[in-house]
Amino acid sequence: MENRKNFFHLHLISDSTGETLISTGRAAAAQFKFSNAIEHVYPLIRSKKQLLPVLQAIDDEPGIVLYTIVDPDLANLLETTCREMGLPSVNVLAPVIEKFQSYLGTPSRGRVGAQHVLNAEYFARIEALNFTMDHDDGQAPDGYDEADVVIIGISRTSKTPTSIYLANRGIKTANIPIVVGVPLPDNLLKAKKPLIVGLIATSDRISQVRENRELGATPGYDRSDYTDRATIAEELKYARSLCARNNWPLIDVTRRSIEETAAAIVALRVKLR
Numbered sequence: 001m002e003n004r005k006n007f008f009h010l011h012l013i014s015d016s017t018g019e020t021l022i023s024t025g026r027a028a029a030a031q032f033k034f035s036n037a038i039e040h041v042y043p044l045i046r047s048k049k050q051l052l053p054v055l056q057a058i059d060d061e062p063g064i065v066l067y068t069i070v071d072p073d074l075a076n077l078l079e080t081t082c083r084e085m086g087l088p089s090v091n092v093l094a095p096v097i098e099k100f101q102s103y104l105g106t107p108s109r110g111r112v113g114a115q116h117v118l119n120a121e122y123f124a125r126i127e128a129l130n131f132t133m134d135h136d137d138g139q140a141p142d143g144y145d146e147a148d149v150v151i152i153g154i155s156r157t158s159k160t161p162t163s164i165y166l167a168n169r170g171i172k173t174a175n176i177p178i179v180v181g182v183p184l185p186d187n188l189l190k191a192k193k194p195l196i197v198g199l200i201a202t203s204d205r206i207s208q209v210r211e212n213r214e215l216g217a218t219p220g221y222d223r224s225d226y227t228d229r230a231t232i233a234e235e236l237k238y239a240r241s242l243c244a245r246n247n248w249p250l251i252d253v254t255r256r257s258i259e260e261t262a263a264a265i266v267a268l269r270v271k272l273r
Contacts, residue, residue, distance in 0.1 A: 009061045042054045174194070
């Protein structure tokens with residue numbers, strides 16, 4: 001019988017914005033209709049200090065690793081570590097660059113993000129990405145009023161990949177986990193600038209995604225509660241009540257891709273301006 005994985009982890013590591021990887025990874029994943037990628041995007045990885053936590057994250061949630069890293073030492077460390085873990089890793093640009101070098105008879109310059117024109121739009125994306133990485137998963141709550149968008153939701157509602165996708169379009173995005181009984185930060189409730197959006201999905205969908213990830217790095221949960229549909233239903237009820245109380249819009253991501261969720265958020269921004 002064919003071995004089909006409903007979900008798999010896809011790690012996308014870039015020393016630039018990650019747009020090339022996101023497009024390539026999704027194009028490849030779309031060819032496998034019985035499998036869905038759980039994306040982990042790590043942009044602006046340019047030092048060993050930045051790469052080491054990424055390697056730990058890959059070890060915690062093994063899967064396919066795609067990367068675009070110019071620095072040969074970092075690329076070698078990533079390749080070696082993945083090989084030791086028994087995981088596939090692919091330098092997405094390497095075979096293309098090799099063909100260019102062979103045809104043109106000249107070596108590449110090895111410039112990080114060389115495909116991007118250094119204009120105002122590019123720098124806005126970099127600023128948004130830096131902001132979004134700094135405000136991932138409830139970090140740096142003092143900066144919420146600087147955000148364009150704040151995404152809230154219970155675990156496994158695609159908050160981080162949606163935030164990264166929006167950041168790649170120059171939208172400063174923070175995301176905050178909703179945990180039953182834990183109040184949201186006061187700085188969020190006082191924030192005037194950002195659009196605050198709640199993400200939800202069906203209990204079945206969230207349970208299925210949660211069952212397909214390693215739980216060791218998730219403090220405060222045990223497997224039975226984390227994947228139990230009744231418990232998840234209570235989490236969703238709590239999330240809905242928070243959004244209703246504060247008049248924040250909700251988006252159901254059950255049947256939406258990351259791109260569709262991001263497009264819905266952008267449409268809300270335009271509508272509420």
